[in-house]
Amino acid sequence: MALVNDHFLKLPNNYLFSDVAKKVNAFKATHPKARVITLGIGDVTQPLCPAVVEAIHRAADELAQQSTFRGYGPEQGYDFLREAILKNDFLPRGIHLDMSEIFVNDGSKSDTGNIQELIRWDNSIGVTDPIYPVYIDSNVMIGRAGVMEEGRWSNVIYMPCTAENGFVPQIPERRVDVIYLCYPNNPTGMTLTKDELRHWVNYALHNDALIFFDAAYEAYIQDDRIPHSIYEIRGARKCAIEFHSYSKTAGFTGVRCGYTVVPKEVTAATLGGERISLNHLWLRRQSTKFNGTSYISQRAAEAVYTPEGKRQVRQTIDYYMQNAHKMLSALRALGCEVYGGEHAPYLWLKTPGGTGSWQFFEEMLYGAHVVCTPGVGFGPAGEGYVRLTAFGRHDETAEALQRLEKWMG
Amino acid sequence: MALVNDHFLKLPNNYLFSDVAKKVNAFKATHPKARVITLGIGDVTQPLCPAVVEAIHRAADELAQQSTFRGYGPEQGYDFLREAILKNDFLPRGIHLDMSEIFVNDGSKSDTGNIQELIRWDNSIGVTDPIYPVYIDSNVMIGRAGVMEEGRWSNVIYMPCTAENGFVPQIPERRVDVIYLCYPNNPTGMTLTKDELRHWVNYALHNDALIFFDAAYEAYIQDDRIPHSIYEIRGARKCAIEFHSYSKTAGFTGVRCGYTVVPKEVTAATLGGERISLNHLWLRRQSTKFNGTSYISQRAAEAVYTPEGKRQVRQTIDYYMQNAHKMLSALRALGCEVYGGEHAPYLWLKTPGGTGSWQFFEEMLYGAHVVCTPGVGFGPAGEGYVRLTAFGRHDETAEALQRLEKWMG
Numbered sequence: 038m039a040l041v042n043d044h045f046l047k048l049p050n051n052y053l054f055s056d057v058a059k060k061v062n063a064f065k066a067t068h069p070k071a072r073v074i075t076l077g078i079g080d081v082t083q084p085l086c087p088a089v090v091e092a093i094h095r096a097a098d099e100l101a102q103q104s105t106f107r108g109y110g111p112e113q114g115y116d117f118l119r120e121a122i123l124k125n126d127f128l129p130r131g132i133h134l135d136m137s138e139i140f141v142n143d144g145s146k147s148d149t150g151n152i153q154e155l156i157r158w159d160n161s162i163g164v165t166d167p168i169y170p171v172y173i174d175s176n177v178m179i180g181r182a183g184v185m186e187e188g189r190w191s192n193v194i195y196m197p198c199t200a201e202n203g204f205v206p207q208i209p210e211r212r213v214d215v216i217y218l219c220y221p222n223n224p225t226g227m228t229l230t231k232d233e234l235r236h237w238v239n240y241a242l243h244n245d246a247l248i249f250f251d252a253a254y255e256a257y258i259q260d261d262r263i264p265h266s267i268y269e270i271r272g273a274r275k276c277a278i279e280f281h282s283y284s285k286t287a288g289f290t291g292v293r294c295g296y297t298v299v300p301k302e303v304t305a306a307t308l309g310g311e312r313i314s315l316n317h318l319w320l321r322r323q324s325t326k327f328n329g330t331s332y333i334s335q336r337a338a339e340a341v342y343t344p345e346g347k348r349q350v351r352q353t354i355d356y357y358m359q360n361a362h363k364m365l366s367a368l369r370a371l372g373c374e375v376y377g378g379e380h381a382p383y384l385w386l387k388t389p390g391g392t393g394s395w396q397f398f399e400e401m402l403y404g405a406h407v408v409c410t411p412g413v414g415f416g417p418a419g420e421g422y423v424r425l426t427a428f429g430r431h432d433e434t435a436e437a438l439q440r441l442e443k444w445m446g
Numbered sequence: 447m448a449l450v451n452d453h454f455l456k457l458p459n460n461y462l463f464s465d466v467a468k469k470v471n472a473f474k475a476t477h478p479k480a481r482v483i484t485l486g487i488g489d490v491t492q493p494l495c496p497a498v499v500e501a502i503h504r505a506a507d508e509l510a511q512q513s514t515f516r517g518y519g520p521e522q523g524y525d526f527l528r529e530a531i532l533k534n535d536f537l538p539r540g541i542h543l544d545m546s547e548i549f550v551n552d553g554s555k556s557d558t559g560n561i562q563e564l565i566r567w568d569n570s571i572g573v574t575d576p577i578y579p580v581y582i583d584s585n586v587m588i589g590r591a592g593v594m595e596e597g598r599w600s601n602v603i604y605m606p607c608t609a610e611n612g613f614v615p616q617i618p619e620r621r622v623d624v625i626y627l628c629y630p631n632n633p634t635g636m637t638l639t640k641d642e643l644r645h646w647v648n649y650a651l652h653n654d655a656l657i658f659f660d661a662a663y664e665a666y667i668q669d670d671r672i673p674h675s676i677y678e679i680r681g682a683r684k685c686a687i688e689f690h691s692y693s694k695t696a697g698f699t700g701v702r703c704g705y706t707v708v709p710k711e712v713t714a715a716t717l718g719g720e721r722i723s724l725n726h727l728w729l730r731r732q733s734t735k736f737n738g739t740s741y742i743s744q745r746a747a748e749a750v751y752t753p754e755g756k757r758q759v760r761q762t763i764d765y766y767m768q769n770a771h772k773m774l775s776a777l778r779a780l781g782c783e784v785y786g787g788e789h790a791p792y793l794w795l796k797t798p799g800g801t802g803s804w805q806f807f808e809e810m811l812y813g814a815h816v817v818c819t820p821g822v823g824f825g826p827a828g829e830g831y832v833r834l835t836a837f838g839r840h841d842e843t844a845e846a847l848q849r850l851e852k853w854m855g
Contacts, residue, residue, distance in 0.1 A: 291518065
């Protein structure tokens with residue numbers, strides 16, 4: 038008899054963004070004339086930049102001709118893109134990586150979900166709280182997270198990041214084998230200094246732990262003292278795997294391309310104490326269960342690194358950061374306690390008067406017709422916060438702020 | 447201490463296609479003037495058809511404009527593509543599926559590798575032998591395949607398909623929970639009749655087993671009595687998941703798009719006997735670890751179903767099948783025992799005189815400068831066979847055949 042993987046059944050049936058969508062739809066049904074503005078879901082709104090669009094057209098024309106047609110590409114990604122990554126994302130920061138340490142993918146959600154396949158099912162995992170749900174859910178599905186008890190997974194170590202500790206995760210008392218970090222952070226929009234990040238790298242080195250570092254929002258950093266990559270910290274290449282995405286950098290949420298860095302020095306042990314290179318295992322994983330990223334998407338990503346591409350992408354990021362800046366100013370002027378939004382497209386708003394996340398979400402929806410994301414949906418320490426995103430159009434964001442001023446002021 | 451998933455270490459270090467590439471490179475290094483023709487690896491050579499290329503250009507232009515830009519798409523795929531799939535691939539065969547039963551992906555390799563996540567780690571799996579290596583390797587990585595002993599995995603049930611049984615897999619004596627079938631078959635190029643396939647569906651229904659059916663080559667079927675989909679068999683929607691790909695149909699090996707069918711009626715049991723819908727679990731899996739297929743690739747796939755797209759794709763398939771036809775004739779004229787190639791782009795050649803697969807591969811490489819794929823690389827029952835593919839250019843395939851005639855004649 039075929040038996041189901043019953044770890045899947047432990048996952049709660051509610052999913053943050055679909056729950057939000059349901060409540061918004063219910064509101065729209067009962068308020069058909071209201072024009073709802075969403076500052077909730079983290080999707081981009083600005084079109085692809087011209088350099089990227091031209092690259093897509095060129096790739097299509099290449100695939101249209103016998104003499105330039107390409108079929109299967111390397112599972113790891115084409116050299117032209119991996120070279121551009123090394124040269125632009127790492128070398129200028131003094132990070133020397135080898136091409137074989139870069140794995141191009143179809144966006145970092147897949148790899149942040151799949152990377153846990155490389156470690157034993159009984160390793161303990163530690164996550165900052167609040168957190169991007171994929172890190173935990175992908176571990177639940179394989180049975181590593183244990184069971185859900187009072188909103189927490191029994192085998193997951195939560196490291197709260199709240200206003201009280203300045204959103205800096207503290208080393209937990211209980212041992213952690215694998216630590217998920219995301220900086221600039223989703224959902225709080227906060228960053229770590231090099232010293233704070235070094236603290237974690239040293240913990241990993243001294244405790245033979247691994248760090249899975251999600252750098253999806255690094256392009257939003259406005260101050261070069263803040264690390265763009267964990268490999269800016271000495272020793273990180275022995276303990277850290279890093280995830281990058283073009284989704285928020287260049288608006289690739291629909292184009293699907295990103296990459297994962299697995300340095301050759303990163304190892305994990307067998308029960309017998311043998312050290313195994315995770316680069317080798319990840320290559321095997323990708324060669325078996327992945328067939329490379331669309332050639333068109335890889336050419337599109339390559340164009341992000343051309344002089345025009347860089348300039349155009351920077352304009353789009355500036356566009357979103359202008360939103361973030363206005364949102365910060367307006368909310369602070371209203372007396373709100375608000376975090377993030379300086380080096381990230383996310384703002385983390387403490388609900389006034391200690392209102393619960395979901396209640397505040399509903400109040401804002403019904404009072405201002407503006408959608409936010411309830412912070413508790415990202416983890417227990419997110420209770421009493423909501424997330425706002427800066428990915429809206431300027432006119433819509435400005436109108437949302439006017440409505441919030443009227444509603445809260 | 448972070449421990450490695452040591453099931454990965456059970457995988458043999460050699461990988462069929464990289465071993466072939468190494469041997470070919472060694473030959474080229476010692477024979478710099480020889481012009482090697484490959485009839486080995488199953489990649490396409492003909493360019494994308496004009497309808498597909500136009501669709502890619504249009505999609506790029508859409509993403510270039512604010513008013514038509516799209517970001518994240520549905521994890522399951524866009525409605526426009528799923529509707530086209532239902533209307534073209536299933537309705538004409540009398541198969542009524544719901545849109546929610548179609549999951550667009552980035553090519554069927556990912557999903558044939560990932561689908562095993564839905565079943566318990568201790569389910570037994572049965573595979574036809576020879577077989578596409580991904581089915582087994584993806585199970586090895588999670589520990590389901592057991593250990594390798596004399597070229598076989600201890601928890602895998604092998605169902606030999608050889609000339610002796612007409613390449614029709616027989617129901618094994620040992621119970622199987624999950625059966626992988628691929629028809630038209632890679633690597634043998636052989637097909638199953640409806641009656642033969644019904645045998646397997648009935649086995650699954652009576653034994654509460656699941657069938658993972660890979661239909662990647664169905665577009666090559668030349669006789670409509672041969673089933674294109676397992677859902678042509680009554681009852682299959684209760685026990686079978688089916689994988690489709692545009693890679694070989696429309697030359698999408700570099701574009702990356704395919705789809706998986708998970709009917710709502712397919713269930714597997716919990717230990718307590720509860721029936722769980724795999725459609726629901728797969729949606730949860732995809733929503734967590736996948737972020738949708740490139741919008742551009744989905745628009746490209748949609749174009750395959752337009753009247754021009756259908757006509758152009760059919761021309762390309764005919765082009766390859768002309769190769770297959772010539773290869774069959776030429777090899778038979780040489781007195782070879784050769785199978786497949788009538789409803790599939792693959793030919794399965796019995797090596798003359800019982801020569802081993804790898805030895806015959808080397809003899810053909812050194813004697814005719816033609817590359818084939820050793821059959822034993824696809825499983826123990828592939829020993830004494832080699833695979834040839836019809837994906838070459840006409841001129842190259844014709845020259846390869848002339849060389850084989852000279853060498854074997």
